Amino acid sequence: MLNWPVSHFGFLAYADVGTVLHPKALGGQILGRSILGIGHALGQKWVYDQQYGLPVAKRFHHTKPPTILDIPDKMAWAAVELPDPETPIGARGIGEPPVGGGCAAILNALSDALGDEIFRRAPVTSDVILASLEAGRPSQHPLRSNINPLREGSNAEAVTGMARPWR
Secondary structure, three states, rough: OOOOOOOOOOOOEEOOOOOOOOOHHHHHHHHHHHHHHHHHHHOOOOOOOOOOOOOOOOOOOOOOOOOOOOOOOOOOEOOOOOOOOOOOOOOOOOHHHHHHHHHHHHHHHHHHHHHOOOOOOOOOOOOHHHHHHOOOOOOOOOOOOOOOOOOOOHHHHHHOOHHHHHH
């Protein structure tokens, strides 16, 4: 997955899931989704056509998900285990939150090691880091949408009241 060496020393994930019903399944969900977040932080770069908004890189060889070779050697999880008063058994769902936590943990560690102004969005690849260090400023622009609803011949200007940016 990665095109540059990154050392993971360990990873601990906490989740606020209420009452834990099945510890092994919960651990697998937390750690598995955290690994997906690590992949989003370090290598899964999705490229879209700027004019039509369609994905250009649609295969796994372009955006390879993390494998067993890419994950930290030591991974652990824990649950807060405060029952949710809104549900009959006190449990909460767990699905997407560990993805954000895994991604944020890696990005925070890289920011701490390299400085706050090296990158502005994920994924952080070696070319982004090298270009930013050479330029002395971030080489990326903040994430933005490239879809322009105000194309020639559309009535979007009349509907939205927005002028076309190229005028």
